[in-house]
Amino acid sequence: MIDGKVVGALEQERISRRRHAPGEGPEDAVRALLDAHGVHPSEVEAIGYAWADAPDGALTPESDIPCGVHVSDRLTATILPTLADELGTQDIIFFDHHLCHAAQAYYLNPYPTADVLVADGWGGDGSTSLFHVDNGRFRLLERYDKCWSLGMMYGAASAYARLGWWGAGKLMGLSSYGRTSDLRFMTFDAQDASFRLDRRLRGSLATARDWNRLGSQWLETYETSVFPFTPSSANAFDYAPFAADVQATVEELGLAITQRLRRLSGEDTLLLSGGVALNAHMNRRIALESGYAQVSGTVAPNDGGTVFGAAMLAEALLGKAPRPLSAEEPPPIFFGPPVSTRMIEDSLAQQGVTARALDPEQLRKHTAESLSRGEVVAWFDGRSEFGPRALGARSLLASPRERSALDRLNRVKGREAWRPAALSLTADGFRGLGMEPPVSGLSDYMLCMHRVGEAEAPQAVAGVHVDRTTRGQYVPDGDSGFGPLLAAVGEDSGLPAVINTSLNTKGEPMVLNPDQAVGLLTASQDIDQLVMPPYVVSRS
Structure with missing residues (x-):
């Protein structure tokens, strides 16, 4: 960001050519962006980090930014090893992960006040967070336990159907081939904000939800509770009815949670973020049935997009609060380095x-x-x-x-x-x-x-x-x-x-x-x- 405006964004995988860049830091992407926009590392005033993973001893500055803000220079050389000595600051500012999701949704949209639903696999101490934003002031209204993760439920279902843990999009496509039953793996009560599992489910998940084992517990539950009772069928269409039930579950969960959020805030604008917001069927139902007048997302509601939120919150902490987009601006999409x-x-x-x-x-x-x-x-x-x-x-x-x-x-x-x-x-x-x-x-x-x-x-x-x-x-x-x-x-x-x-x-x-x-x-x-x-x- 330069003077309150995002001028570029780039994921490390686009440089290293390794999908998801496992085990890599962001240094190559950072250098590519600085070079593309003529910025010397010494001109960098702040570095935001989209997880609250600050080392022990980090400073906690006073701020109205919710969920805690921590500042430390102890990891700079680890994250940016060849850049650290050139940077204008050694400090890295660590923010709550779901807050970064919410901030990117807010600042990349043109609404001064809005609700934000963040739902993903997990983010810090929760899996789903409800925010309200009023002219740049964020309030966390509710956060739900990691053990009720919509993203984990869906990712495990994708793995069970032999589509891989990263195959959520495939599972959504497969669901259209199946007929739903009355089975809903999880439900949410918008009145008291409580989650429940279907009473017919078997496996250790039904008796003791353990975050450290949640993925394997969901796989065990699927194997013992739904046809084809084993994750080994070579035919994808054997899993179509199962996929349809999982898709119906996430759609109804999304609708119920947005109804809870609107009841808490009375707001007419809803912003969606987190990896679950990539589910286009769920989004359609929220747009048509939730009661919000406007429902919007961003170019990257998944974890990659949290870099926008981290950078914008870092600027806000410096006293240079960015503003949401103007209504006349086109949707912000193209952030890669210029190509001549x-x-x-x-x-x-x-x-x-x-x-x-x-x-x-x-x-x-x-x-x-x-x-x-x-x-x-x-x-x-x-x-x-x-x-x-x-x-x-x-x-x-x-x-x-x-x-x-x-x-x-x-x-x-x-x-x-x-x-x-x-x-x-x-x-x-x-x-x-x-x-x-x-x-x-x-x-x-x-x-x-x-x-x-x-x-x-x-x-x-x-x-x-x-x-x-x-x-x-x-x-x-x-x-x-x-x-x-x-x-x-x-x-x-x-x-x-x-x-x-x-x-x-x-x-x-x-x-x-x-x-x-x-x-x-x-x-x-x-x-x-x-x-x-x-x-x-x-x-x-």
């Missing part, structure tokens, strides 16, 4: 790749026609989006009209054929498919599921799931970027919509720079061309 035409040209020259330069209108027309022919297009345009969703800067694109293009795209991604594909659409695209209108603050980030009209669904057969929904991204019209490309697609095909998934292969982080984009084209035979405005690189 010179950088693209240098990359093409170094890798010996032949490319054609086109003016913007020609380039969009060419790309639209390529998509209409059923080609898979790698789209690399400007600064990268932050967070887990491809939102029009680092995307693999295909036409939704034919299944064949989706099959090819799935081969590039190593995705199962049964998984749904997301659509990016303009307002005309939403109307053209008879869809529910976009939800401001959710649909901008692909955080809301939308039902597609029955008669219109065949126009986008590859982008509509088995339950006739799509996790639609609303893309505004504009003079440059993704919106004009979708407009060109509409002019060519009659529907301004594309299948949009992240520009990477299975197990790899999203592409960051031109070298990585060219490498992906070279390695993936099912990608027909790479578009890096103003250049088009076609497979020879």
Whole structure:
């Protein structure tokens, strides 16, 4: 942040090319951002850290920031080993994890007062937190024990269904193939804020919830309580009814908790954060049924987004309180390092790749026609989006009209054929498919599921799931970027919509720079061309 404004954000995995950057510190990402924005390390005034993991002996400054603030210089050399001696401060400010989730949701939205629901696997001493914010003053209203973690319940369900602990998105897609029963693994009473397990559940979880063993306790409960009674079936669809029950559980929990929050505050605006806020079906129901007039999220409600909150709270502690966005600003999405035409040209020259330069209108027309022919297009345009969703800067694109293009795209991604594909659409695209209108603050980030009209669904057969929904991204019209490309697609095909998934292969982080984009084209035979405005690189 510079002078109260976020100018850049970057996750370490995009630099090291190791998904989730296990065991790595953030130093490479920090250096890349400082270099990109011309900031010398000595100019750094404050460093925020999105967990309250301060070492013993940390100072506790007086502040109206809730949940405790701690300051220490004892871990700086551990976290930033080659940068520590250059930094303008050695102090790191440690904040409550859920407060950082709440702060990023608040400051990246245009509402002066709002409720914030934070729900994830765990964050400090709780798993779900209810906040109210009034002109920058945060109040923690309630926090619920880690043993009632919505994120842990859902993550364990994903692992039980052989989709992996990080497979929550897959489980949500699988749930649409199953019919729900009356089983709800957990319930929440909005009157007295109490959680309960279904009385039919068996296993140690039902008698003694142990946070240190909570994941294994949930797996044991699933194995002893639900079909197929073992996490070993080779057929994903055996787990579809189970997935449907888990999805219904998290949706009803989310609704009940938001009703509790609104009862406590009387607020009309709700902001969603935490990893559970990536559940687009739950978000849709909250937007439609919770009673809030506005429901919004951010580009990265997961843990990666807490860096925004930590930086903003650090500025607030320095007496430079940031402000929420103005209502006129576009949704904040693109935070990666700037990419110049010179950088693209240098990359093409170094890798010996032949490319054609086109003016913007020609380039969009060419790309639209390529998509209409059923080609898979790698789209690399400007600064990268932050967070887990491809939102029009680092995307693999295909036409939704034919299944064949989706099959090819799935081969590039190593995705199962049964998984749904997301659509990016303009307002005309939403109307053209008879869809529910976009939800401001959710649909901008692909955080809301939308039902597609029955008669219109065949126009986008590859982008509509088995339950006739799509996790639609609303893309505004504009003079440059993704919106004009979708407009060109509409002019060519009659529907301004594309299948949009992240520009990477299975197990790899999203592409960051031109070298990585060219490498992906070279390695993936099912990608027909790479578009890096103003250049088009076609497979020879």
